[in-house]
Amino acid sequence: MCQVNSDPMMSQKGFLEVQVPPDILDEESSSEVVVQEGRDVTLRCHASGSPRPIISWKREDGGKIHLGKGINVKVTDSEVLHIPKVSRLHMGAYLCIASNAVPPSVSKRIILKVQFAPVLWIPNQLVSVSIGMDVSLECHTEAFPRSINYWTDTNGTMILSSGRFDSIVAENGYKAYMKLKIRNVQQQDFGAYGCSAKNSFGETNGTIKVYEILRELIYNAPAPRENNMTSSETGSEKPKQKGRSHTAAGSGWGSGEQEDDDGPAITTTPDGVITYDVRKMFQTNNQPDRRMPHRRPPTLLQPPHSMSGVATAAASCYCV
Template sequence: MLQPHYRTHHNTPVNLSSLPTVPPYIVDNRSSRDMMVQEGASLNLTCSATGTPPPSITWRREDHMKININKTYQTTEYEGTSLPLARVSRMDMAAYLCIARNGVPPIVSKRIQVSVNCNPAHDEHPAPAGGRPLGYSVTLECTIEAHPPALTYWTRGQDVMLHQSNKYHIDEKPGEVSYLTHMKLTISNLKKGDFGSYKCVAKNSRGETEGLIKLYETDPPTPAPTNPPSYLDKLFK
């Protein structure tokens, strides 16, 4: 009589180190793209990556500034497949890097540009606010914050727009970050009619702003007095 034959099956654990390794790959159509938001809005950047072993995701700002997760927590590096940004401001406008790594070269990254539309604003203390003597030159300065970039110009008196000329030299340079613009107005050979109020003006689709600078006449500097000759100077002259 045949005896029944039993075969025992054992579950053998899989050795992960024996699996083929695959470098990280960021899945573009499942990750965030460049975006533009209004100041005060909240957003969530996402980054999806594949690979073996599964990659980890970290976030950094391309300009190496700290990431504002919310108004009370900042960090230079954030871990996770999503990056929450609460109530963004113009200071959050930057390129964010999603970096995927799993120990298998190469490390890969995706760049996501976040643009923040904001109302124009100017520095609270345009410089200089003061006086100059007749015949001197003076440079007025103003820093504008705006995105989209603003139309900028200078006015004087009853909002008369100033243009480049022998009297006025107008200079404008981008700031350290994309939403800043530095404005300068140099007025040459000051006359009586040049004193008064000047404004730096900025306008974009979100609004407008203007900074007021008052320029007034002062007396020319008094030459430093010369010391009268001493008794010994006169004696041995």
């Protein structure tokens, strides 16, 4: 108050407002919150200052905050952040920002951790490889607290990195990538491998089956042979197709007697390699060399009895 001692006395009152920048009250605010997945969670942030600070929330990674009922926001203003039915997607760092137009604004980092049992998924549950080659098995897991991740072999024994086996685990937050590399695959390596993840809330397992395939085999048809016959009208020679043609209605194939060739159309060596004589199977004069992939089949019950088709058209063969 300002006063002048005059007659009459005069005075003037004034008011002074002091502006104070915001200050977050740590004892009244959350710091690290741990909650089980599916439950509700509340984060709190209080601050002092003059004028009274405004509290804003946002995710540190810049993502949206899921508030339930389809409400997703980048920023929300409130001293209390309530999230219903929290999930692992809510996990992360949240920033509580206090501002009142008096610089500087201040913020507090609050960590939200969501606990849940391990889950896993496998990109490829069936993996094929030839003996002597390398193969990699992959498995992805999610868990919090972080799970213990390991591989088991065909006998159920835990696999450690040694010799021909390399076990790799790469973690990123609550996610983990597991990889098992087997070098120089041997016959005893074929079978089912287990991928497991375990923490205090549960355990989960997956299976990857490794099976054998043979390397590519090459099948060569013999060179075509021409047999001559004399035309009764011109006296010229024209080719005659030998062997029995497997005739279908409207196929346009000729017919004749089957040639006596030595050996069957399909043969198997003691080491399991199967050879097909394409000429004997299809009886065509101009059959080109064929290259086709082949897997080791089960025991062949019976060779093909008969086939039919149109020349130059595609054909399918089945073995049982």
